[in-house]
Amino acid sequence: MKKWYLSYIQIIAVGFMLIILTGAVLLSLPAASRTGTYTPFIDSFFTAASATCVTGLVVYDTYTHWSFFGQIVILLLIQTGGLGFMSMATLISMFLRRKIGLKERELMKEAVSSMYLGGIVRLTRHVLIGTLLCESIGAILLAVRFCPEMGLWQGIYYGIFHSVSAFCNAGFDLMGRFEQFSSLTRYSGDILVNLVIMSLIIIGGIGFFVWEDIHKHKLSFHSYQLHTKIVLTTTAALIIVPSILFFLMERGYALKEMDTLQAVIASAFQSVTPRTAGFNTVDIASLRSGTLLLTIILMMIGGSSGSTAGGIKTTTLAVLIMSAISVIKGRDFLRAYERKLEGNALRRACAVFLTYLAVAMSATLILSLLQDFTMEQLLFEVFSAMSTVGLTTGITPALSAVSKLQIALLMYFGRVGVLSIALAFTKTPENVPVEYPCEKIMIG
Template sequence: MRLTPPKILSLGFAGLIVIGTLLLWLPAASTEGRLSLVDALFMATSATCVTGLAVVDTGTSLTLFGQIVLLVLFQFGGLGFVTMATLITLILNKRISLKERLLLQESMNQNSMQGIVRLIRRVLLYSLVIQGMGTALFTLRFLQDMGAAKAFYFGLFHSVSIFNNAGFDLFGDVHGPFSGLVHYVEDPIVNLTSMALIFLGGIGFIVLSDIVDYPRRRRLSLHSKVVLSASLILVVAGAAMLMWLEANNTMKPLHAGGKIMASFLQSITPRSGGVTTLNVAELRESSQFLLILFMFIGAAPGSTGGGIKITTFALLMAAVYARLRGREDVALFRNRLPKENVYRAITITLLSLLLVVSATMVLCITESADFLSVLFEAVSAFGTSGITLGLTPELSLPGKLLVIVLMFMGRTGPLTLAYAIKPRRSRELYRYPEGDVTIG
């Protein structure tokens, strides 16, 4: 079988999941004897696909060994196993082959191989620096609540988890199972550090590289302009809507600064962050549906997040705007976009929508929960967001298996999987005559 880059990427993630499952299945990984094989598979998939959904509480049900296994899995899953393999190759001072460069190009969603190794070096450097700063800030804050060794470990775990958009936390060991960051809803250090880590991990390494180079080059690429502008619009608009909807509900006890921080964190985190400072199950249904929309959109290409990607959403909005204005070309920032990109955006969105709708219908049959909770779970798994209304620990065996598939497809991408399993493309020897169908 000829292994193309999409096939290798899909098989690589599957291999990581298998290894993680076997390690988490060991008695040494659980404080309660041994996880079931399905629960171990669920947790390994959630960590590798940087989702954050958990059927057992990470802080109380997993030992230090189990937590470290998760930490390694979401570090590899967030940065990409190809990127981590390249790091090992660079450390060993070996040459990066053409096939490996093609893999890197596919994993980073690049259009060419030019400068791909230099980009990978930057990815690794930026990740190390950002996660190191996050670790330092979290450690300083957690020193107020626990000993130095535990504070450092908590700082490291949560910095890596949040930057990679994994969403796992250990606070079940401090504040009770599945408590999350609710106790830090008005803490400026935890909120601002978490928001910065989620945002930097979600905009993608291509954009980070552009931002670092901006003082020297004095310009940003079209991709970076689209990602940054669309991200800022969604974050600000989402925060404003959440503050308006929740002002007299979950945010009522908070002071003004706490409401602002809670609004912005809950606006940023659905696009793959996975950590929340408000109890999502207590939000108004309108707020929960807003989070569903944000989870479906997801983060940027080449980032640690999932979803259909924010550039896909921006391209679709630009195409709708162009059609409403009667324009033939789709343009962003005075740049005409190829029709191939528009077709790709439509394909990704429709495949993703079909996947989420089908999964929601099946979960409605297998689970005893209301429709919104089921839809929320399906979109969260696909968007690798890791937020739940409380359904994850209560999933049935078929429900767990379906969510595992959703998390895997959400991380690798519906289109990548479609390319991975499709037969070898043959040259078309003929074309059909053009026809006309009435639309609208």
């Protein structure tokens, strides 16, 4: 009798799906809704997928539809999805003082996208401690703002919920108490709320490996590993340049009612949040077409490998840019910070980018046949789901059941990784020592 054997990637893929299904069942219960009635399973599945895949797309306003029990389920799904279920399992093992075996270590390595197996338990421990510390500080700072207008306990609860949601790049909010689907538009000019949310998004999105490197070498940039240098440089560029572009493109439009300081803050926020966070301080539906395109590009790039973020990742973008520069300069290798990149880096980057693009374009084509929305709206929704962002032009609640299922699957693919999904269900070929004859083709 043939034994079932699941690879580490398959275990992670199946694990995430089981968590989504569990969350969907819990959210379908009458206790999860404010009205005490059953929520349609497709809507519960969509919400559970969005929370577990730390996306933020919703068919119901989180505050007005879900009860306190439903909100707690969503919060737990966000935390589990953001850190990865293996990290949560490790936390339980640490509390129970259980020994963590080699198989669990391999799973942990895949879960946090670490490059090395050695020290993986220490890295996971640091991730858990760092997460608790960042979310706690964020919750306290947000509570300082929320408590005066909501009361002590509500303010603390709102601080915790939005801190976890921001750090895990989820984008879920409870601001429906003021206006449904309003996200953080109420706080567009609030420096404290904006800085705290942006900081949590950036810290959660740079990656756990980068955390460890910074923890080890402090502020010595020269001592960082190449991966960390590329992530920090690319992240800084993707914050500064889009902020300027957003300000210039929307100053006379979406930002025209704001003073200069508010407009600058909103521009910076809208350059950070599309890279998989999903909060917004301006009405997305009111943005110009050029700004929507810029947002789609930022959503596609996403955060960094081994983080709570989605997208093709900053390192993939950096490798593709380095490849173009190398061809222009006539080099036959990729170089950054006086280091040569491994030969497999470009192949993997191309595979991630093309697989992502193929799935996104196919999904958009299918949605265009199912829904009567503009191509701009459909592209925005698809890239938001694929990159686990959560921003929307407002069409999510109006999607049909089939379209909701498709978007939910896109969120799942985006969280696990489109290339990982492809690898999970592809049989690994045996290495056959055959060398084929080489022949040239024309490129470009």
